[in-house]
Amino acid sequence: MIPFQVCFGALPVLSAETLLDPVPTGTKLPIVLIDRIDGGNVKDGERVRAFVRSDILVNGKVQISAKDLITGDIAHVQHSATGDKFALNFHTLTLSDGRVVRMSSTLVLRTGRVRVRRDGNEIWFSGKESFVKSVVDPDHIQTSASTLVSGSSGAPLLLKAGDEMTLELFEDLYCPERAAAAIDRK
Secondary structure: OOOOOOOOOOOOOOOHHHEOOOEOOOOEEEEEEOOOEEOOOOOOOOEEEEEEOOOEEEOOEEEEOOOOEEEEEEEEEEOOOOOOEEEEEEEEEEOOOOOEEEOOEEEOEEOOEEEEEEOOEEEEEEEEEEEEEEEEEOOEEEEEEEEEEEOOOOOOOEEOOOOEEEEEEOOOEOOEOOOOOOOEOO
């Protein structure tokens, strides 16, 4: 596993004129894991990467492209004889041109379970959403969303590279306009 790295520095500030229509809260993002996550060996702070499986359109324009990179980290790891648990927090979208956008999302849950597609089969894990609000400055409160995932009855919790899951945006996502203008697809 690749250790999580914290980088300090300013991200470019984007003006309203450079932003496309926001990707609305509740939008589903189909993702494919790049990294393997072994619940028995995972540690807090480990980085997790996935890519977007298909284009996300808003008002006929591509806002998020297939193959854009989504990065997150592992938190709240708990190892026990009854099963491993950890939180997945996908928080950063890297566009194909290298620009970075912060995002807040959770894995889509169906009756308290996370659906994972692997090799054409469905695998289900227990899941629970978690939301944390933190004050960045007096005018900006940031919400961090994650999904606590756990195996059942002591079964190993293993997510493999290539596993497909679905994220749901917890807040509107403002993507900067792509260098070659937004792509019209109707």
